[in-house]
Amino acid sequence: MMYLKTLVLETVNLKKTYMLGEVPVYALKGVNLKVEKGDFIAILGPSGSGKSTLLNMIGALDRPTEGQVFIEGVDASRLNDNELADLRRQIGFVFQFFNLIPRLSARGNVELTLAIPGLGKTERRKRAEDLLENVGLAARVHHKPSELSGGERQRVAIARALANNPKFLLMDEPTGNIDSKTAKEIMDLVKTLNEKQNVTIIIVTHDQNVASQTKRSVQMLDGSIVKETVN
Amino acid sequence: MKASDILSYAFGAIKLRKLRAGLTTLGVVIGIAAIVALLSISQGLQSTITEQLQTGFATDTLIVSVGGGFNLGAMSTASSGFTLLVNDTQEIDKIDNVDTSVAIIQRVIFVKSSGKELVRYIVGVDFAKYANIYSTFEAEGGAIPQDPSNETVIVGKRVSDPWRNETLFCDVNGTIQIIWTNATARPPKNETYVGHVAAVLNEVGGLSIGGPSDNSVYIPITQAQKFFATDKCDLIIVKLKNDDEATIESVSDAIKEAFSGEVSVTSSTAVLRILSSVFSTIELFLAGIAAISLLVAGIGIMNIMIVSLMERTREIGILKALGMKNRNVLLIFLCEAAIIGLMGAAIGTGSGWVLANIVAIIFSGGGAGVFMQAGRQAAPTSRMTITPVLTPTVFVGAMAFGLAVSVVFALYPAWRASRLNPVEALRYE
Numbered sequence: 019m020m021y022l023k024t025l026v027l028e029t030v031n032l033k034k035t036y037m038l039g040e041v042p043v044y045a046l047k048g049v050n051l052k053v054e055k056g057d058f059i060a061i062l063g064p065s066g067s068g069k070s071t072l073l074n075m076i077g078a079l080d081r082p083t084e085g086q087v088f089i090e091g092v093d094a095s096r097l098n099d100n101e102l103a104d105l106r107r108q109i110g111f112v113f114q115f116f117n118l119i120p121r122l123s124a125r126g127n128v129e130l131t132l133a134i135p136g137l138g139k140t141e142r143r144k145r146a147e148d149l150l151e152n153v154g155l156a157a158r159v160h161h162k163p164s165e166l167s168g169g170e171r172q173r174v175a176i177a178r179a180l181a182n183n184p185k186f187l188l189m190d191e192p193t194g195n196i197d198s199k200t201a202k203e204i205m206d207l208v209k210t211l212n213e214k215q216n217v218t219i220i221i222v223t224h225d226q227n228v229a230s231q232t233k234r235s236v237q238m239l240d241g242s243i244v245k246e247t248v249n
Numbered sequence: 250m251k252a253s254d255i256l257s258y259a260f261g262a263i264k265l266r267k268l269r270a271g272l273t274t275l276g277v278v279i280g281i282a283a284i285v286a287l288l289s290i291s292q293g294l295q296s297t298i299t300e301q302l303q304t305g306f307a308t309d310t311l312i313v314s315v316g317g318g319f320n321l322g323a324m325s326t327a328s329s330g331f332t333l334l335v336n337d338t339q340e341i342d343k344i345d346n347v348d349t350s351v352a353i354i355q356r357v358i359f360v361k362s363s364g365k366e367l368v369r370y371i372v373g374v375d376f377a378k379y380a381n382i383y384s385t386f387e388a389e390g391g392a393i394p395q396d397p398s399n400e401t402v403i404v405g406k407r408v409s410d411p412w413r414n415e416t417l418f419c420d421v422n423g424t425i426q427i428i429w430t431n432a433t434a435r436p437p438k439n440e441t442y443v444g445h446v447a448a449v450l451n452e453v454g455g456l457s458i459g460g461p462s463d464n465s466v467y468i469p470i471t472q473a474q475k476f477f478a479t480d481k482c483d484l485i486i487v488k489l490k491n492d493d494e495a496t497i498e499s500v501s502d503a504i505k506e507a508f509s510g511e512v513s514v515t516s517s518t519a520v521l522r523i524l525s526s527v528f529s530t531i532e533l534f535l536a537g538i539a540a541i542s543l544l545v546a547g548i549g550i551m552n553i554m555i556v557s558l559m560e561r562t563r564e565i566g567i568l569k570a571l572g573m574k575n576r577n578v579l580l581i582f583l584c585e586a587a588i589i590g591l592m593g594a595a596i597g598t599g600s601g602w603v604l605a606n607i608v609a610i611i612f613s614g615g616g617a618g619v620f621m622q623a624g625r626q627a628a629p630t631s632r633m634t635i636t637p638v639l640t641p642t643v644f645v646g647a648m649a650f651g652l653a654v655s656v657v658f659a660l661y662p663a664w665r666a667s668r669l670n671p672v673e674a675l676r677y678e
Binding site: 105111113117122133134 | 250261262564566567571575576577675
């Protein structure tokens, strides 16, 4: 039964070492992680535990020092800059600080993501509006990030992350910068996406409350996975 | 990513910082405007001068003079004592491809009329032959006699109307007194006779070497020989059957040979060629000066792009996280520079052209005229007007140069932007 599921992400003995001046910092010390299609997983840990480094590796933003990252079977640790860029299009990033382009409207931000793989203007406009509607922002498409609340901005970010039908959503403290009521709304949206639309979701957080709402959480400490919990 | 999307993204980024982009563009505008203005003025000046020279030159003529080089005043003698004689034209006429030739005796004289006195050139020449060589030797008033008497004189426009104010110094059917100081006589004495003005020439304008000039008095060659008591002439003008390079070459050589290398032969075409090469050098020099200002503009662009790169580090990180390739990040930055460069070049070309016209108006009109002196004497002057010329080459060149400078100086910042590490860029505050 287990083997019939598609493996979306797998890390094998993943290691990352930074040089802090002359001193090596072992940020990841051999991480093995498997994420399957439709999974909803939290990577939990205090700051300095290596969870951000792990996020960069599985987000194809950085290359590991040792070990492999397989994204749907493709070894990301062996790719060049261009190939990594192509791979990143298949990953939906959601950041703590939203990271929207300030001068573009909500729709413009989603459209930009669609323009990168070269989608035509009318097509991407339609799709951007659908995506924003999907996250409950149909009425706010023309607003710029500065005219939107924190929760709304994060919804735009989620719509943008979903734009290119990613293999999985990679969320970095998605509720870290919004109030608890809005945070709950966002988590509800994320849960709906997972349950109703079968979107694979990986949330990196230090918030136990967020982690408890996922299907599975992985506890990190000092660059290693120390505990796995099925919620 | 499509080119149009890259362009519109770049355009959006520029629009966000209008003042900054405007000031950066201004740098390019000034550089390009300076180049366009200087080049179009110098090209205008060149075409004005060449045009005026061509009318006074006739491309199918050669000028034979004594000694090593052509001399504007044309009264030199070779160190060997060789002189050209009036009847040397007979020798020259025998050479192949020579249509006709005419000897010229030239002196500086005083002309006197109704109590006023002018310093002018007097030119002794065969009227019929001269008119045959130079179409500008043409009467505006009166007629050029085919068989002139000794007292006949023909005057240039600036002899008849020297002050350009309709107060005539002399006119057709009037008389002028010609005074020549014979410095070789002992004691030196003034020779003089009264000439009858048979014709006033059309205005020639500008410079003329060998050809008719507005500041000369023309008398028959026989009278000149008698009055100056000489058989020597200063120049022989040779009209060729055609103005082919080969003909000019072969006849020049034949003439030099006929006079054992004691004469120099100047082709009008060669003089024009030398002039235009001088102008090219001047143009290059001016363009070089203007290019310096464009260089400064380029450094300004680079500076702005580096500042912009730092401000937008996070944005670049986001773009990369969204899967944009390094190449496209590079292109976005280059596009921004290209837009600034093109706008600057377009506005610069326009304002350079306006500037050139303003300068031309100031030069040509009003008090400050451009005066060219044709000869050793300070008195004879004639004014020129400059019409700035904007050739397609200058136009396209200026646009391309503005664009190229902007893009070249943006290469380094754009390359740096494209090489940013996405993890670090996203973390950048």
